[in-house]
Amino acid sequence: MNTQQYITSWCVLKDNTININDRLISNETSEQPADLVKQLYRAHNMSYPKFFKMDALSRLAFVCSELLLNKRKLTDTYKAEDIAVILSNRSASLHTDYAYNESIIDRANYFPNPSLFVYTLPNIMIGEICIRNGITGENTFFVSSEPNFDFLTEQVNFLMNTGVIQCCLTGWVEVSAENHYEATLFLVEKNKMIEDTANFYTFAPYNVSKIHTIL
Amino acid sequence: MGNKTYIASDNLITSLGFSTEENICSIGQGKSGVEVCTIPELQHLMPLCSSSVDKTRLAKEFSEIGDTKEYTTLEQLFILSIAKALASTSVDTTSEHTLFIISTTKGNIDLLVNNPFEPDRIHLWKLAEIITSHFKNPNQAVIVSNACISGALAVMLAKQMLCIGKYDTVIVSGGDLITEFVVSGFVSFKAISPNPCKPFDESRDGLSLGEGCGTIVLTSDASIAKESYGELIEVAGGATSNDANHISGPSRTGEELGIAIKKSIKQAGISPEQIHYISAHGTATSFNDEMEAKAFTLCELQNTPVNSLKGYFGHTLGAAGAIELVVSLQSMKRNTLFLSPGYESCGTTDPLNIITQTQLATIDNVLKTASGFGGCNVAITLSKK
Numbered sequence: 001m002n003t004q005q006y007i008t009s010w011c012v013l014k015d016n017t018i019n020i021n022d023r024l025i026s027n028e029t030s031e032q033p034a035d036l037v038k039q040l041y042r043a044h045n046m047s048y049p050k051f052f053k054m055d056a057l058s059r060l061a062f063v064c065s066e067l068l069l070n071k072r073k074l075t076d077t078y079k080a081e082d083i084a085v086i087l088s089n090r091s092a093s094l095h096t097d098y099a100y101n102e103s104i105i106d107r108a109n110y111f112p113n114p115s116l117f118v119y120t121l122p123n124i125m126i127g128e129i130c131i132r133n134g135i136t137g138e139n140t141f142f143v144s145s146e147p148n149f150d151f152l153t154e155q156v157n158f159l160m161n162t163g164v165i166q167c168c169l170t171g172w173v174e175v176s177a178e179n180h181y182e183a184t185l186f187l188v189e190k191n192k193m194i195e196d197t198a199n200f201y202t203f204a205p206y207n208v209s210k211i212h213t214i215l
Numbered sequence: 216m217g218n219k220t221y222i223a224s225d226n227l228i229t230s231l232g233f234s235t236e237e238n239i240c241s242i243g244q245g246k247s248g249v250e251v252c253t254i255p256e257l258q259h260l261m262p263l264c265s266s267s268v269d270k271t272r273l274a275k276e277f278s279e280i281g282d283t284k285e286y287t288t289l290e291q292l293f294i295l296s297i298a299k300a301l302a303s304t305s306v307d308t309t310s311e312h313t314l315f316i317i318s319t320t321k322g323n324i325d326l327l328v329n330n331p332f333e334p335d336r337i338h339l340w341k342l343a344e345i346i347t348s349h350f351k352n353p354n355q356a357v358i359v360s361n362a363c364i365s366g367a368l369a370v371m372l373a374k375q376m377l378c379i380g381k382y383d384t385v386i387v388s389g390g391d392l393i394t395e396f397v398v399s400g401f402v403s404f405k406a407i408s409p410n411p412c413k414p415f416d417e418s419r420d421g422l423s424l425g426e427g428c429g430t431i432v433l434t435s436d437a438s439i440a441k442e443s444y445g446e447l448i449e450v451a452g453g454a455t456s457n458d459a460n461h462i463s464g465p466s467r468t469g470e471e472l473g474i475a476i477k478k479s480i481k482q483a484g485i486s487p488e489q490i491h492y493i494s495a496h497g498t499a500t501s502f503n504d505e506m507e508a509k510a511f512t513l514c515e516l517q518n519t520p521v522n523s524l525k526g527y528f529g530h531t532l533g534a535a536g537a538i539e540l541v542v543s544l545q546s547m548k549r550n551t552l553f554l555s556p557g558y559e560s561c562g563t564t565d566p567l568n569i570i571t572q573t574q575l576a577t578i579d580n581v582l583k584t585a586s587g588f589g590g591c592n593v594a595i596t597l598s599k600k
Contacts, residue, residue, distance in 0.1 A: 081456060081474045092322075092339050092360055097396075101327050104399045107259065117400035118463045118588055121320060123361045127589030130457040136471050139457045139591055140368060143358040145340040151357065155372075158379055162217075164454075164478075 005160050005203040007211070009187040010171075011068040013037075013060070014215040015180060020067050022214075033181035037063050048132065055096040055119035056181075058128045061087065061173045064183045065129045074167060075134050082166040084138035085126045086156060089174040092122040092143055098177055125173060138165055147172045147184070149208040156188055157203060166190065172212070184212040217378035220385075220433050220450040221440030221600075225541045226300035228292060229427035229528050230266040233276060234299060239545045242527055242553050243573060249411040249423045249529050249556075256395050260402050262409035265393055266425030266529035268292065281349065287323050287332065290342060292428045293390045294349050300430040301350075304443050306384050308350035314382040315356040317343045318369035318389035320533035322360075325394045346388070354382075363496070363587030364455065365389060366536025367595050370431060371453030377435045384435075389537030390428035397532070398424055404463070406500055412530075413557030414497030414523030415504050415569050422498045425529025429537030431544075437600070446548045451483035451580075451598040458590030465502050465586055469509030472584060472592040476514045479594035480582065487515045490596075491578045492552055494543045496585045497523020498530055499557065503586060508563035516582070522570045526556025536585050540595065543581045547599060552576050 012019045015033045018040065019025070034056055040063050041051055051062060074083050100116040118124060123141040130139065138159065144151070152170060159165045171185040188203045201207035226234065230248025231241040241248075248266040257263070274283050277291040280298055297315075306313060322339045326332065335341045343356035357376070359369045366389030373385035391397075401407050401424060408421035433450065434440050441447040456475040458466040466472065480487060493516060495507050504523075511517055524539045531538055546553060554573045561567070581597040 080459070081478075085457070090338070090340065094337065097321075097324065097327060100400070101396065104395060105328075110259070112399040112403035114400070114403040114463075117403055120396075120400065121360070121362045121588050123587075123589040123591060124462050126361075127457065127462045127591065130459040130590060131462070134459050136457050136459050136474060138455045139361070139589075140359065140372070140455065141361045143339040143343075143360055144355065145338070145344075148355065151355075154379065155375065158375060 003161060003190060005157055005188050005190060006192050007186045007201045007203050007207065008189045008192065009068050010211050011064045011185045012211060012215050013064055013181060013183040017215050019214055040067065053115065054128060057093060057095060057122065057173065057175045058119060058125040060175055060181055060183050061125035062128055062132065064173065064185045065169060068185050068187055078167045080134050080136040082137055083135045084159060084165040084168040085129050085135060086140045086168060086170045087126055087173055088142040088144060088152060089122065089172055090145055091174060091176050093120045094177045095175045096120050129169065147212060149205045153203055153205050153208055160190065218380055218435035220374040220377045220435060221437055222431060222448045222544055223434045223440045223443045224300045224304045224432040225544060226296045226430045227538055227541050228268060228296045229538060230268060230425065231527060233272065235541060235545060242542065245554065247411060247527050247556050249526065254393065257398055260398055263407050264411050264423040266423065267393060268426055286345065287326065289323055289390055289392050290345050293346050293388050296428040296430045297350065297386060297388050300432050304432055306432060308352050311353050312382050313352060313384045313386065314354050314376055315347050315352055316359065316369045316373055316385060316387045317346060317356050318359045318365040318533050318537060319391055320360060320362060320365060321391060321394065321397055324396050325392065327396065361591055362589050363532055363535060364585040364591045364593040365533040366429060366538065367540060367583055367585045367593045368455060369537065370450060370540055370595055371593065373433045374450045374453055377433060385433045386430065387433065387537060388428060388430040389534040391426060391532040391534045393424055393426040408499065411557060412499035412525050414499040414525050414555060415562055415567060416558045417560045417562035419499040419501065419504060419562055421500055422525065423529040425531040427528060427531045427534050427538055429534055429541045431537060431541060447600040448544055448547055449598050449600050450595065452479035452596035454478035454482065454594055456592045460590055462590065463588055465506040469506045469513055472507065472510035472586055473513040475592045475594040476510060476582065476584065479596045483596035483598055485580055490516060490519050490580050490582045491576065492546060492581050493519050493521040494539050494581065494583045495521050495523045497525055499525060505563050507584065508565040508567050511567060512565040517565060518568050520552050520570050521567050522553060522555035540583050543583050543597060547578045547581055547597060550575055550578050
């Protein structure tokens, strides 16, 4: 029953550098990774006003998913409910947790902010990607101290092998409380989709780690 | 294909007690743990109701198994619940074939304000490390933080992990605390009722928050399960879905929760009419309950007896799925449908068969659903074997 899954597209971002499918598309000297994410949004004409309402984590996940998909509409290939989004990180939503907490620290100036509060859940970034792409399939958010690609590949390959899903957007999207950005996103499919055979990898822990550490 | 997943043991620590038995006994008597909130740090957010765990009792009971000064309140809650669930089993937590899956939305978020421990203690992975090291488990725990579906999702993941076959035992534990962080957030959303919540009722006006921990021990060995649980119950199906609609409001149609329900029932190899009872999410917000009623109707489950347990425990967030699955399992074992507190008259466009009286009934297959922020939905199917 086991079939082979392939990484048909990937995207790695670390602080000020981003690499998509082996193309270093940006190596900005900007000091803030948040600015890089905004620059990428603008440079690639993503025109999605909701982007500006998102917190740092959702913005990072959103921009990486857009670059990875490169205007491709997954629902043209798959049923919306057969596409999964399975993400993980180290700090959950801690970066935004601190920001929300600021709004309730001072009882004399007490304004809990609902638009920040909703982002104090790390799976919201999965929701944002699902909304943007019309994806209605499996969605799970995991936390681990370091990327656990053995677990993630096992989990995703199991769902693909058993036919629960046909396609998966998966990986690691982290914004630390100290404002470090790190994202490694993969599009996983059963077909290679790419004619350039040098440019694909099987979805195995070895390849996933290799891509993750490319920067 | 693959190994199956059976229930070996469970535990509940909530406002209604520190054992499954205590909780079910209270529910059977129609007692609710939801009451006017008396937590001093939350008085500026009144009016609201809450369902709180007795912290004095928690410290007292925990002191028998660990030093309360070395653990946060939530860690004590998790460890005590897991220890109680394991007490009736022969599970070896030191085995590499035993896995922990921890479910929580906000973990030790109270440390944001005052953290007497090391800085990393606020991280969810650290919380899980503290728990697994208490039980001397050699494996890295799986940590799920997927809003309000986390607890039920953790049970679905346990099924997948057992099916893959690397583990023979999975301990799922879901826990969350009532904190100013969470309560103020829901208040800012205007999602909280001043009165005890009234799921599916015409006059429902928001949720009541709760805290607690639910633990379920799962095994792939049917004979071990039957012997320790008394009844052989399988986690026969499980699926998640996403509304792809709005990050803080549910679907208008219920179709996407319907996707998860249909997949879960199909995976269990049964048809909708074989579901004898639904444990709904039923938060008592206008939109959630309306959406769920639509989803159940789309799945031809509108006549199936259904309740929301939020009227007993409040909404316990990352613990809710685990806590409510334990009650569902007990409903199956006792062949008892528990009344849905707070319900008087139909408050959804699509009417449901809400349980208004605790009664005996044959319960062979149960559907448990949950939905949460981020548009996530989960459906779990439990079957007697």
